[in-house]
Amino acid sequence: MIIGVPKEIKSNENRVALTPAGTYELKRHGHQVMVQSTAGLGSGFSDESYISAGATILDNIEAVYREAEMIIKVKEPIQKEYGLIRKNQLLFTYFHFASYQPLTEAMIQSKAVCLAYETVESKDKSLPLLVPMSEVAGRMAIQEGAKYLEKPMQGKGILLGGVPGVAPAKVMVLGGGIVGTQAAKMAAGLGAQVTILDINLSRLRYLADIMPANVQTLYSNAYNIRQLIQDHDLIVGAVLIPGARAPKLITREMLKEMQPGTVLVDVAVDQGGCIETCQPTTHDDPIFIIDDVVHYCVANMPGAVPYTSTIALTNATLPYAIQLANKGWERACRENRALRAGLNVIHGNVVYKGVADAFGLPLKDVEQFV
Secondary structure (H helix, E strand, O other): OOEEEEEOOOOOOOOOOHHHHHHHHHHHHHEEEEEEEOOHHHHHOOOHHHHHHHOOEOHHHHHHHHHEEEEOOOOOOOOHHHHHOOOOOEEEEEEOOOOOOHHHHHHHHOEOOOOOHOOOOOOOOOOOOOHHHHHHHHHHHHHHHHHOOHHHHHOOOOOOOOOEEEOEEEEHHHHHHOHHHHHHHHHHHHOEEEEEEEOOOOHHHOOOHOOOOEEEEEOOHHHHHHHHHHOOOEEEEEOOOOOOOOOOOOOHHHHHHHOOEEEEEHHHHHHOOOOOOOOOOOOOOOEEEEEEEEEEOOOOHHHOHHHHHHHHHHHHHHHHHHHHHHHHHHHHHHHHHHHHHHHEEOOOOOOOHHHHHHHOOOOOHHHOOO
């Protein structure tokens, strides 16, 4: 199979979908790898490193899309790429369709096969291709939140961990999944007082066992959230419903109950966000302020640490990419239920319920295609 790796063109997206090591493995399985020139530079990988691993370097993104049978990307295609995508071409990337209808409609019109990293689902219901970036984003949520709590950034002017004789900051984490767990660990490690909320009691019991003493668990409901927002300094939105829009747990009117300089970091923004006032921002312009509350809503947070993120992502995606290349997408998805769950749009048909429900689109049974 001919596999194409275009350079990411989303604002400040420095990751690349495949490392030279991943290229070498695909070549070992007999496949051709076409990499756009300078695609890996942002992550620390030169064109020469790809060439030595067996890749062919193409000068521009148009050539990559024209030559490739399977496109491997990091982020969803943006408008500039819509017209480059061919009928029957396989796209393997993060899509987050339910948060953006124009992308969904464009992929339907393209008649391509869209296999989304974020909905590939293992037998245990875990999301193996979302985990590595969720780990990065969860840790970064605290790193960025701590920065924007500083007064020059229009935060409260609180040091996350405090110092002897001065109380640490209070951190509230909405969601006890991968993002929330990593955020809570990071905040606790810096000395903050952390409360993590979830609706899954089994998960809360697990977190209560593994977390340090400065992390407490609390059942997530509207009353508890309203109580906590009144005095918590940093609030991290870490709620995920696979393939569907995140629920709005913090509403516009709730901002008035927060103290000025409170910082909100909505990691769920690429799935619509769990904070009503959050809209996607970029690394160039990461925050905005409403009612004296700082909103950090960068939709591609791991893109700021591309070396770490690229290697972590390739570690997770490569085994699946090899299956798709070796067998073709139909057979690979027929034989691997995890991959089948990743199929969202096939030849103009929506086959993932969360996407169909988000926009009131007809839903086709994925079994018709595999």
